Amino acid sequence: MNQYEKLIDGLGGIEEARALSYSESAKLYSAHLNPFLVLISRFLGFNKKFSRASGCYLYDEEGNRYLDFLAGFGSLNLGHEPEELIDALRQTEHLPNFLQSYLNPFAGKLAQHLSRLTENKLSRVFFCNSGAEACEAAMKLTRASTGKKVIVSAEGAYHGKTMGALSISGREKYKLPFAPLVPETVCIPYNDLQALEEILKTQSVAAFIVEPVQGEAGVIVPDSGYLKEVRKLCDQYDSLLILDEVQSGMGRTGRFFCYEYEGIMPDILTLSKSLGGGVIPLAAMLTKDKIWKRAYGKFETALLHSTTFGNNTRACACGIAAIRTIIKKDLSKNAADIGELMLLRLRELQQKYSVLKAVRGKGLMIGLTIARIKGKKSIFEGGLTLWIARQLFVKYRIITAFTLNNYDVLRIAPPLILNFDDAYYFLNSLEDVLKSAEKFAWFRLVK
CATH class of the missing domain: 3.90.1150.10 (Aspartate Aminotransferase, domain 1)
Incomplete structure (x- = not known):
């Protein structure tokens, strides 16, 4: 028995984890994860x-x-x-999952599906693991492609808890303990066209990122026509429009993408959550070809933004199956x-x-x-x-x-x-x- 085997001797593995009772799991959470999650679950009766x-x-x-x-x-x-997703995983058995520099056919096919759903207007796709990562990718793309620095977001917004995504989120409680965050990020009131135009007029804004429906703010639905006017203002002042559809996308609001209600197209779109079908974490950032080329369209810039786990076989297979199942049903x-x-x-x-x-x-x-x-x-x-x-x-x-x-x-x-x-x-x-x-x-x- 080597030194590491001695350290984990007696802990058990998968079978033992399946056999743990609620109280045993609570002890492990209290000792090694977040003990307050135990308090919350008990308060909710979730024991x-x-x-x-x-x-x-x-x-x-x-x-x-x-x-x-x-x-x-x-x-x-x-x-x-979902059976369709479990079957998709079975179909990827024995295939390479992580293989850098490999042109993964599943990633290509998933990107093709997403592009087609935007009528090929958002034809460039970057795959990652979470909504926060997708929003970070969008932030970097806007700065690299426009040469501008300021990114505007909305009060009450939630785009994730990594440093960049947190910088464009709209609740101070989650931001203050980690200040200073990413500079030149500004929050304005949600559903306020006057506030948006004022900042677009007075600052050199790379992009405005907004949720078509604000989820974590309390499911806030903007006025009818809001996004259409936002699109016009961003065009007028030469700023990019990023729509975060991590929650509202994939059919949740009654259309495959929520922005379809307004008849508009964003410059950049972020997706996650149900993109992986609830089986594997998966996220995507979609953008227009000309925007992508301005940022990454040269050999020396092509790999400025990348990720180890993006384009992996199993996640992309689940993404294909999720899209096709939502549409077919x-x-x-x-x-x-x-x-x-x-x-x-x-x-x-x-x-x-x-x-x-x-x-x-x-x-x-x-x-x-x-x-x-x-x-x-x-x-x-x-x-x-x-x-x-x-x-x-x-x-x-x-x-x-x-x-x-x-x-x-x-x-x-x-x-x-x-x-x-x-x-x-x-x-x-x-x-x-x-x-x-x-x-x-x-x-x-x-x-």
Whole structure:
């Protein structure tokens, strides 16, 4: 036995990991990962071990079924363990996965699919692993291709937590501990065309990056026509438009890409989450050929931005399968149809229950603003939202959560394979919880 075998002797491997109980996993999290995640899971009543997942459902060790209305923060548009994605992985068995300088046919075919979905207008594609990486790639591309430095983003935005992506995100809580961040990044109010034009007029702006629907800010849907006017302003002042569709893309809002509602085309597009089909992490940055060539179109600049794990076989195979499955099953339309029903019913509930302050969304990307409780101090700021999420989980076995930049908002983002029966079950369960919340907190609500 060598020195390293001695260090790990007795720890066990994959089989032992599968056999761990919730309490055993909690001990490992407390000792080696983030102990506060243990506190959060217990507060939510999430002290379960899930032994199986399929479609919109998870199953605990006792065989109880749970309805997933969180979907990995939008990573599971196809649900858990989609057969098409598992089959795609099987088809890549025994093929090289990571092989630098190799022209991987799966990467080429996936890039071709993405280009075609933008009508070949965004014909250059860079693959990476996460939405934050895709946004970082977009930031570097804009500076290299324009020669300008200033990158403008929106307040409340979420583009990731790496240094660059954090610099263009819009919540100070996540930024201040790591200051100074990337210089010459500026935040302006979301959905404010006047603020955008003012900064485009007065500064040399490389790009404006914006989410078509702000996810972590609380599912904020801009005014109709906002993106179309943003496109015009960016053209007028010779600045690039980056659309971050990490959450809103891949059919989530009722179109394959959310920007289709406005009839525009960005200069740069970032994708992730469900691009990997909920099976393998995968992200992409798409751009126009002329922009890419200005930055990387020479032999000496071609490799200025690269990554070890991009273009790998298994991730790209999953990306191809995810796109084709979403399109073949017409999941964008399913998201639009069920989303329309849910938004209609949720707005009816808003009229009945004062704890439900606002309903926003597009397709199956929905946010519910929950009233605050007077004097309530919580590590999660909006205590009643978390109480509702806990009730949905413990009493009705429905998984939800708050949005990262606004704890007062309950995120509704089920897989796009959701059926009407499960949608009604959620709506009826939510109404029961809202009734209880009214009784529990009516006299302490912040008006």
